[in-house]
Amino acid sequence: MSAAEDAAAVREREAAEDAAADRRREADEDGARTGLRAPLRRRRFRLLYTGQCLSRTGDFVFQVSLAGYAVTSGSPALLAYTLFGQATGTVLMLLAGGALADRFGARAVMLWADLARVLATAGVAAQVAAGGRSVWAIAACGLLLGLGDGAFEPAFTLAFTELLPKAELLAANSLQAIALRTAGIAGAALGGILLAAAGAAVSLGLGTAGFALALALVLLAGRWPVADRPASGDGLFKEATGGIRYVFSHAWLWVSIGSFGVSVALVVAPAKALLPLASADVLGGGASTYSLLVGSQAAGALLGGLLVGRLRRIPPGLLIFGGMAVVCGGFVVLGLSPSVIASVLVAALVGAVLSAATVAWAATLQSRVPGELIGRVSSVDWLISLGVSPLALVAVPHLLAYGAPATVLITAASVALVVSAATALVPAVRSLAWPAAPA
Template sequence: MSAATDPDTGTGTVSPAAPAVEEVAGSGNGLRAPLRRRRFRLLYAGQCLSRTGDLVFQVSLAGYAITSGSPALLAYTLFGQATGTVLMLLVGGALADRFGARKVMLWADLARVLATAGVAAQVAAGGRSVWAIAACGLLLGMGDGAFEPAFTLAFTELLPKAELLAANSLQAIALRTAGIAGAALGGVLLATVGATVSLGLGTAGFALALALVLLAGAWPVAHRAASGDGLFKEATGGIRYVFAHPWLWVSIASFGVSVALVVAPAKALLPLASADVLGGGASTYSLLVGSQAAGALVGGLLVGRLRRIPPGLLIFGGMAVVCGGFVVLGLSGSVLASVAVATVVGAVLSAATVAWAATLQSRVPGELIGRVSSVDWLISLGVSPLALVAVPQLLAYGSPATVLVTAAAIALVVSAATPLVPAVRRLAWPAARAA
């Protein structure tokens, strides 16, 4: 345990062995426990705003590209963003581990403010400079790639291990709520005030998040001795740590299979499969997506009550249920049954990903969390484009429903087998800290 610190000023001595967290009387494992900590409240509020702004930005940009007949603007922004994210994930975790989560989050949010403001300016000018648009997208992606590992690390710097599951549950709830609210708000703003203002308000979300991190002030972190290695060599330390621990590389590989075979391709296959099997159009697919989002909110709320289930079984048993759900969605001819299954898939997927984040944060040493998180994000994001590119090729050999069901069945077997690996089966939750 670190020495006691003042919750608001962060003054006090810090143990070199562990991050300092704000001491809160009576903290426990409920969802409210992390919210009793001022710095976490500010960070959490900032992310609710930035996630909402991000969705407003995405919807506004897509809507503008469609209505203005400028698909290149959207394509180049997304290409630059994806490229920047992957490139920065290679070193983003090392930056967070070296400089601390707060500094990296501040620079990442500043990059995203400048990038989204640049896109808004291009739209206001008619969006004719392809290279400027691509550069803004690249900067936006670099901000994303630096932010995610730092944000994962920030939880461990601000919270005791027993509160990590609750904090990640809150984060999942925020992501889903912001996604729904941001998408709706973006559509309304685009229709009422136009793309330039709507994009500008999306930028404001990142700016407010930046302001709240500044308001939180610097928080004390465990002392990290300089390795003397270059940044790239430090970044590879995360890869070495992952392969040295079977529970980590097996888990990340299993998730990679699920993302590659089910989660990513379903974005392209599920709309086609639902049209073939259910006979519906865009409205039917929208209903399934909305049901999955609603289920994800429920899963985020309930996962904290599932601590009696060992993490390995909760995470990968849950992923097996998710994959099985997609098998059913590819076969079901009933809209009502498909909506029910989509809701369950959303809830279980949310619970599994929250449990995984908490497990990663509680078991990986603090000085390596950023880099290990980068590896995790890189595998998940890296396989997604490859999976989506493979979809058109696979459709030459079968219907969308057949491809979806086959891929989901394979992923189901892999997920169900993962808890049989001893290192995964032995995973346990951290003990709750006494009040």
């Protein structure tokens, strides 16, 4: 081989090594951009996320405090009317909330929603502090709280897409899932401690403070740039129903949302009533056994939120609905297993996979729906999930007339398992892909 050929070979080898190094560096950069820390490098997202950690914790403190006060004061109607007003307000506002977010931007709607929730929770705390037991006043506060919730959720979903590139949405939703689970644990504990130590008024007031701090942090974040959204000229009602029209014009959306609705109606919602009864029948024991299952599921959900960002190699359709099939199969096992240890492990798996599936679904919706429609499409998604939950719970006592709790749970979960597995095979769902990381 000549000297010229040797030099050419060396140059080719060096070029190949340089190219391989570039590919490794790009992969490392993509991993850094799509890791859990990536969204937190952005100041506005950090402020928004911190606010939500505080408001979610405050929300759980408020719920626990109100429930504890209702029990200790002998006023169950106070709790029932508050929850009824909140659920009613949420359902009434969801479609309009999404349309308002798409029209005015996420920040404006979140500010007004948080203000409504501050006033509502402060109203309940004031009623309790004054010793008042006016169920109508409490119901009105619950209604205002629900209206704020219904406006906030689709706006918060939209805010992710306004603040972050598509490649960071999965990480951001993972962080949100972690915050929700952590807030549930911390808020429930803090609410119980404050209720016992300082009384219901102080404990409820802390819940109000959580929403107030979230409002302050959204204000501190300042206005953020959003894409121009030319006025459609349509009224708010027509704009609100535009989300429904968009969902039914895309097979992957209506199939996915419908499948989630089936899983919520048959498994996720009724399990709250069926699993305590089924575990008592199959495992024996009482509230302590069920508490162990709930704690295991919560711990699994926290783990699932932490790990889902590492599952980008799995196509989203398979991750979401293959995961939901695993969740439904887990509830079948919980209805059958006589082993406490096995049930605890399965409950942790159910929590982890359910958390991963819901995080992946949120990121998929945010990355594939046009920005000017995300609020309204998110509203439809929330409306289906929240709308079927009360109906499913109401149906549970009637179903128990035809079978034992474990039998009802196993049957419902088996049907939902088949639906979820079939959804993963639908071509429009199977072809879903993650957005590419930015160059």
